[in-house]
Amino acid sequence: MTQSNSSGAETAANGASLFTLPEPLVFRSGAELAGVQLAYETFGTLASDKSNAVLICHALTGDSHVAASTRDGQEKPGWWDEYVGPGKPVDTNRFFVICSNILGSCYGSTGPASLNPATGEPYGLDFPVVTITDMVRAQRELVRHFGITRLCAVLGGSLGGMQVLEWAARYPEMVAAAVPIATTTRHSAQAIAFNEVARQSVISDPNWKQGGYYGGPAPDLGLAVARMIGHITYLSDESMHVKFGRNLQNREHLSFNFETDFQVESYLHHQGRKFVQRFDANSFLYVTKAADYFDLELEKPESYAAQAFAASDTRFLVISFTSDWLYPSYQSKGLVAHLQRTGRDVSFCDITEKWGHDAFLLPNNHFADILGGFFRHVR
Amino acid sequence: MTQSNSSGAETAANGASLFTLPEPLVFRSGAELAGVQLAYETFGTLASDKSNAVLICHALTGDSHVAASTRDGQEKPGWWDEYVGPGKPVDTNRFFVICSNILGSCYGSTGPASLNPATGEPYGLDFPVVTITDMVRAQRELVRHFGITRLCAVLGGSLGGMQVLEWAARYPEMVAAAVPIATTTRHSAQAIAFNEVARQSVISDPNWKQGGYYGGPAPDLGLAVARMIGHITYLSDESMHVKFGRNLQNREHLSFNFETDFQVESYLHHQGRKFVQRFDANSFLYVTKAADYFDLELEKPESYAAQAFAASDTRFLVISFTSDWLYPSYQSKGLVAHLQRTGRDVSFCDITEKWGHDAFLLPNNHFADILGGFFRHVR
Numbered sequence: 001m002t003q004s005n006s007s008g009a010e011t012a013a014n015g016a017s018l019f020t021l022p023e024p025l026v027f028r029s030g031a032e033l034a035g036v037q038l039a040y041e042t043f044g045t046l047a048s049d050k051s052n053a054v055l056i057c058h059a060l061t062g063d064s065h066v067a068a069s070t071r072d073g074q075e076k077p078g079w080w081d082e083y084v085g086p087g088k089p090v091d092t093n094r095f096f097v098i099c100s101n102i103l104g105s106c107y108g109s110t111g112p113a114s115l116n117p118a119t120g121e122p123y124g125l126d127f128p129v130v131t132i133t134d135m136v137r138a139q140r141e142l143v144r145h146f147g148i149t150r151l152c153a154v155l156g157g158s159l160g161g162m163q164v165l166e167w168a169a170r171y172p173e174m175v176a177a178a179v180p181i182a183t184t185t186r187h188s189a190q191a192i193a194f195n196e197v198a199r200q201s202v203i204s205d206p207n208w209k210q211g212g213y214y215g216g217p218a219p220d221l222g223l224a225v226a227r228m229i230g231h232i233t234y235l236s237d238e239s240m241h242v243k244f245g246r247n248l249q250n251r252e253h254l255s256f257n258f259e260t261d262f263q264v265e266s267y268l269h270h271q272g273r274k275f276v277q278r279f280d281a282n283s284f285l286y287v288t289k290a291a292d293y294f295d296l297e298l299e300k301p302e303s304y305a306a307q308a309f310a311a312s313d314t315r316f317l318v319i320s321f322t323s324d325w326l327y328p329s330y331q332s333k334g335l336v337a338h339l340q341r342t343g344r345d346v347s348f349c350d351i352t353e354k355w356g357h358d359a360f361l362l363p364n365n366h367f368a369d370i371l372g373g374f375f376r377h378v379r
Numbered sequence: 380m381t382q383s384n385s386s387g388a389e390t391a392a393n394g395a396s397l398f399t400l401p402e403p404l405v406f407r408s409g410a411e412l413a414g415v416q417l418a419y420e421t422f423g424t425l426a427s428d429k430s431n432a433v434l435i436c437h438a439l440t441g442d443s444h445v446a447a448s449t450r451d452g453q454e455k456p457g458w459w460d461e462y463v464g465p466g467k468p469v470d471t472n473r474f475f476v477i478c479s480n481i482l483g484s485c486y487g488s489t490g491p492a493s494l495n496p497a498t499g500e501p502y503g504l505d506f507p508v509v510t511i512t513d514m515v516r517a518q519r520e521l522v523r524h525f526g527i528t529r530l531c532a533v534l535g536g537s538l539g540g541m542q543v544l545e546w547a548a549r550y551p552e553m554v555a556a557a558v559p560i561a562t563t564t565r566h567s568a569q570a571i572a573f574n575e576v577a578r579q580s581v582i583s584d585p586n587w588k589q590g591g592y593y594g595g596p597a598p599d600l601g602l603a604v605a606r607m608i609g610h611i612t613y614l615s616d617e618s619m620h621v622k623f624g625r626n627l628q629n630r631e632h633l634s635f636n637f638e639t640d641f642q643v644e645s646y647l648h649h650q651g652r653k654f655v656q657r658f659d660a661n662s663f664l665y666v667t668k669a670a671d672y673f674d675l676e677l678e679k680p681e682s683y684a685a686q687a688f689a690a691s692d693t694r695f696l697v698i699s700f701t702s703d704w705l706y707p708s709y710q711s712k713g714l715v716a717h718l719q720r721t722g723r724d725v726s727f728c729d730i731t732e733k734w735g736h737d738a739f740l741l742p743n744n745h746f747a748d749i750l751g752g753f754f755r756h757v758r
Contacts, residue, residue, distance in 0.1 A: 196644045246565065
């Protein structure tokens with residue numbers, strides 16, 4: 001759904017700006033799609049020499065609203081307000097920050113819920129399978145649209161970190177600094193397993209109808225279970241113990257039935273219910289598949305990433321969190337070791353933190369100091 | 380379903396013997412149920428002084444067939460053949476081994492799929508919620524039926540280990556040695572979370588019909604996803620990497636669709652499909668709930684378990700596996716520390732093994748040696 005803002009430019013339903021790719025996008029699968037749009041927002045001011053741009057890549061189900069802004073007189077918080085904004089570690093008084101909704105998502109960028117101009121109906125499963133490569137290829141067109149030839153930095157966590165690595169591997173000449181956070185160079189068997197079970201939960205919902213549920217009831221029950229699975233992987237054993245333990249939810253005794261006994265159950269139900277109100281089930285299938293397909297194949301000297309990293313002058317800051325078991329620290333350490341072997345400029349921080357994978361989205365002074373310190377010397 | 384064997388005794392459909400509790404079973408919830416049956420098998424010969432009995436407790440979806448036996452001329456392997464049988468670590472030439480299907484399961488013991496004599500229909504959700512306490516209470520009646528007043532040992536892994544601990548806490552005078560393996564004294568928030576998501580997958584299947592699906596299509600799709608979730612928790616990151624990595628399944632290239640790309644996906648699909656053919660969906664809800672409710676509350680001096688352990692003469696052998704993240708080693712270590720503080724006779728082995736929680740079911744020489752060594756000195 002698109003509309004126009006006061007200046008006449010096209011905007012997405014959520015108020016983000018819309019950029020239409022000038023040429024059809026060629027996907028890694030070979031598919032081509034014309035009229036691809038990215039919903040994006042910017043924060044700060046682009047320098048006249050265009051030397052202060054920072055691209056932030058969001059995670060699985062995020063959107064372009066990375067930092068707070070005022071719209072229609074209302075302050076709208078951003079998903080990374082802790083770390084991005086005026087005077088923040090990524091300081092929008094200095095940097096021009098771009099964040100775009102990923103291809104295949106449902107926050108304004110073209111995805112399976114978008115209308116297929118050939119049919120006038122949503123694409124559904126006719127939408128091409130999206131890879132991290134395709135996401136980054138589309139983002140690159142947006143960056144070029146601003147006339148930017150080199151980004152001060154590309155940063156992001158989780159699926160956003162995969163995009164960061166893909167940027168550094170595909171377009172090293174455009175990336176002065178890369179900051180992959182809480183991420184991996186290859187989706188592990190365990191991470192694929194969680195995503196596949198989540199997808200099967202959606203696909204098993206009779207409302208899914210091979211992706212053709214638009215206009216009818218959506219596969220909410222299946223998608224809610226899928227999200228609940230995800231949430232377990234975003235937390236850690238310790239953080240779940242600290243947050244919930246075995247505390248009961250609004251009751252003094254066990255129920256001895258199959259209703260909600262424990263707070264952790266109530267939390268997961270809540271997360272499931274919230275998610276189906278905000279996210280498209282087919283988009284969920286597409287973005288999880290993109291994660292599963294991600295593999296830089298660094299162990300193969302002929303891989304595009306190994307070749308790019310061997311020749312690159314990109315500076316790397318790699319950050320992991322000790323309690324992240326979805327993309328455990330050892331995976332970041334493997335990347336760092338590879339970059340060091342090829343002689344790259346790489347810093348690495350494995351931040352001691354109990355909150356699991358989610359830590360990159362939560363307040364953390366140490367993380368803020370590291371990011372802030374790095375960005376003071378960017379540009 | 381019951382039938383009679385050649386000796387006229389009642390047997391379950393799977394050939395196990397059936398024992399009917401002489402009195403109504405009083406559940407922890409307060410519910411009472413008359414005519415409760417346990418399906419059980421025995422291996423070896425009970426000594427005339429009844430001093431050589433060992434009780435083995437099976438895990439979540441196991442059955443009474445712990446060791447190999449010949450039936451109708453056919454050798455039928457047992458689920459713990461590695462460790463139980465003639466000349467095995469738990470040597471059935473010496474010990475009389477009893478294994479019974481847990482209350483609430485679907486391998487011959489009374490559970491939600493059993494006929495409710497009051498209605499002539501399966502109980503469904505009218506079956507009382509089962510706890511580990513109730514399972515053990517029923518097992519105790521079976522043990523007493525043999526005239527056994529003291530068991531040489533009670534052992535089992537996972538949910539079976541919870542039963543072992545419950546035996547040692549409720550009936551310490553009947554337990555000479557307790558061997559809890561790959562288990563915990565309290566189900567953690569993370570473990571509850573996995574179970575609840577799995578249950579929600581079943582409950583969200585429209586065929587589930589509040590548990591009233593008997594006679595119609597079963598909630599197979601939801602139960603398959605539930606089992607897939609479970610299987611991820613039974614393996615480890617490392618074992619999934621070793622077994623599957625990112626290997627593709629019967630294809631040379633990524634599919635760029637939502638069919639099966641990776642071997643790990645194919646493995647999970649297979650596990651899901653197999654499981655729905657052998658297990659009842661309602662039983663799955665009941666046995667996972669029993670696990671979630673399990674908490675010995677050892678930190679409370681007034682808890683039944685803390686009091687029993689403080690006074691018990693039961694010998695303990697506690698075994699954990701280093702890569703088990705469902706019931707991590709630290710949980711076994713907590714139990715061991717508690718038992719040591721109360722002056723108990725306790726041995727502990729944290730076995731270095733990459734196969735995750737499943738390790739207790741797999742061949743492992745070290746595990747066999749430890750079990751065998753312990754049982755040589757039992758009785």
